[in-house]
Amino acid sequence: MLNILRRHTGSWIVKALLGLLILSFAAWGVGDMIRGAAGDRAAIVVGDEHIGPETLRRHFTDDLERLQAMLGGAIDRDTAIRMGLLDATIRRLARQTLLDIEVADNRLVISDPALKAHVAGNPAFQANGQFSRQVFEQTLAANRLNERAYLAGERAVMARQRLEQAVMAGAAAPEVLLTALADYRDEQRRITLLTIDPAALPAPPEPDEEALRAFHAAGQDGYLAPERRSLTYAVLNPEGLAPMMALEEGAVESAYEQRLEQFTSPSSWDLEQILVDSEETAAQVLAARREGRTLAAAAQAAGAPAPVRLEAVGATELPPTLTLALRNQPEGAVIGPVESPLGWHVAEIVGLTEGTVQPLEEVREQLTETLKVERAIERIYEYAAQVEDALAGGATLEEALADLDLETHSLTQVARDGGLADGTRAEDLPPTLLSRAFELPADAEPRMVETETGYLALRLDQVTEARPLTFEEARDRVLADWRREQRLEAADALLAELEKRAGEGADLATLAAETPAASLSEPPPFTRGATLRNGQGPLPQALVGPLFKAEPGALVSGAGPNRRLLARLDEVIVPPARVDDLAPTVTEALAGDLLDQYATALARRHGIQVNQRLIQEMM
CATH class of the missing domain: 3.10.50.40 (Chitinase A; domain 3)
Known part of the structure; x- marks a missing residue:
């Protein structure tokens, strides 16, 4: 999924996923208010308030973890930065600071009883529907928070929310707007649809060699051998290093006593x-x-x-x-x-x-393994630095790894997407191996590369640049593409002929019956945003858009990826406006617009400076 994500970073799907995380602060005019350069020691300066680089790093890490949870972990730090997550974190921190300044300037105060009620109402701190002091303390400890800092943070959040609520309180969706939106959303079209399947048309005559070579030359950019790289790598992670870790006598017994709660069913x-x-x-x-x-x-x-x-x-x-x-x-x-x-x-x-307690001998093996992994986590940076120093001193990758007893692996002529030269795919690779290997310059020296779970020791052995495929290499693909192109051209000609005859009064049912490659259907009514399935996928927007501008009886033609379509508009359906379900959404959107404008005004009033050089060094 990571490679797919990287290839489609600019797609609306990925942008939508990122938008789920940064929706509340992604559109408030930050481009207009970030200007100048912050002081040397601050990553961001908002008015007189300074946000340090470590604060920014911590919040970015939190945002990244939330995004990884949404995507099932299938995104690394560098990809998230390229997608704009770091910029989004900067915007969020700047916005929060602006609101904090306004809270202080307007002397907004959250009372102790209000704070107490807010905390007590948090389900995370409740047991059997009631606030539990013990659960509260355990939850804070599990998240490495102290009570004073947590309560201060919650008080600040509540104050910001009160200010935001005051700004958004006047938002209301006008009835005329709701009606117009409801009409646009709910209006439907009913059509009769004639579908031409190019694959059902007679096979085109076989091309001669000259025509096929000309087709290959015209579409040369579509016939490329991808860049391939041969590489050697080893994985340096806690699990791999754990067998090397020695435990002092009594370590397992001591850990068992300290962690007895883990092995106890209370x-x-x-x-x-x-x-x-x-x-x-x-x-x-x-x-x-x-x-x-x-x-x-x-x-x-x-x-x-x-x-x-x-x-x-x-x-x-x-x-x-x-x-x-x-x-x-x-x-x-x-x-x-x-x-x-x-x-x-x-x-x-x-x-x-x-309650029951698992005896030590029952959990000794599991606990020993856990302790060794923990020791490996503590020492992994030391080992990575040791390998890096050896590589810098001229050692080969194998020599640098010799003391660690780590297995090296080789990949020969692998493409960025994991495809191998023989047509198979490389399996069970470390998640970021290929992306990091293809980021390296062709003349890169062996090096250690940090990953989400440890390090990769990586060496490029060979780089084969992408190149155009010769006609002989691509011949089978060229022939298949030529045949497909010929069928599509024949389908286009057939569509034009059937549309002309239908425009002259021929019935679509008769035309479909006379044409072996054509079929007729009467899909259910659909709206502008609906995906209409007619057995061959959704209707293309190029067809749907004109249908919503046409009058009943009009003919509209369009092309799908592997079909050609001719639709007759039979009926325009305008149901009674349903605005009740729209009102909350539209009101919320208008309130968000008010808040965006307010935040932009605050940014211009107080000023925001971002130390891009410091942030780049930090990241």
Whole structure:
């Protein structure tokens, strides 16, 4: 997919994928507001605010990881930069900083209660639908965030959102615009369609040698042997280096103790729980339960909410104080009152699953492998530098790799797309090998190339430049192309003849019946944006566009990739306007336009400078 992505970086498909990531900041006039050069130490300067290169690098890495997640990992850093992701990150940071400046200038403040409610409402911090302090802390730790920095960041995000909401609040889609858009979107055409299949036409007479050579000469650019390269490479990654890693005595045992949680299936409880605001009410519930009433009856007697069933909840999903109270309690025990940030709990254990621990010997092999990979990750840069130094000192690739016991691999006469000279394809290659190999100049020395997962030790052994194929080499392709071209020309002539006869009054059904290569169909009505399948693919836009400008009874002809089409417009269908589903989308678009204009005005007011030289060095 990576090679496909690179070949089609300019296509609308890839641009749309990138747009999903940068939609909120890709069209706000950054071309007008980036000017000048930032200070030597700042990557971006917005007004008096400086954004350092490490901040930009961190945000770019985050954006890249999000894009890779969207694409299944099939994009590397360099391709993302060429697609414009780095520029998009710069725009986003500049826009956020502009809004932060406006927030400060306008003294917009997010209160502590509002921030607390915002954080508590985040599903990532909830257990069983309620905020969990323990889950909150664990989630921050897993993402390497501290609480103070996270809350400050969320407060800033909320303030920016309040400012944006104020700017966008006046957006409303006019009824006349919604009606016009609905009419344009929903208007339909019903046609009768005559399709000519060039492949069903009689075979053209075989060309003589002179005609075939002339056809080859006229289309020489289409008959090229691709550039091919022969190369030798080795993969330097943690998995490959792991067998070399030695572990000191007791390392596995020590790691097992430190990571015991990974090999432990924790206890879990099935609970009936009542949560109330006061200790007094909780005590009343507990007292009634211990008198022999059910928990539901005890809650009703104390005027408390009905109990909630919690199934298979573990320690990480409950408040720490409640977890502590539950430990070592048997099934059937009633716990409470227990205070937590959520209130006062009374809980009954209606089911209990004891935790289990995998013994060391059961996980020793897995843990040993994990530790060796971790050691390899720590040392991979050291090994890569060692190989690079050896290459710089004149060692061959094999000599530089000798101490690492890494296997070298060879590819002979491979094209950029992985095709080999014998017509087969190279399989199971490192994802970025060919793209990096074809980026190197033909006289490049052996070198280490960084990848997403490690390094490639790479040497170009031979470069065969792309060249035109001789007539003899391309003869089979030339003959097939000539035959196809002849059939298409015959189909064009037939289409012109049938269109002329139809214009003179001949019925399309009669014409299709008289023409062996033609077929007739009556597709369902279609809109401007619909893809109409008639058994041979979608109708070409060259046909659809004119049909929406034509009057009923008109004939419209067009060409598809491997067919020729003649359509008669039978009916124009204008259904009642449906604007309800359009209103939110159009209003959102108008609000976005307002926000774009506001951001552009802020950029011109405060000024933005980008240190392109520093950024290029950094990247």
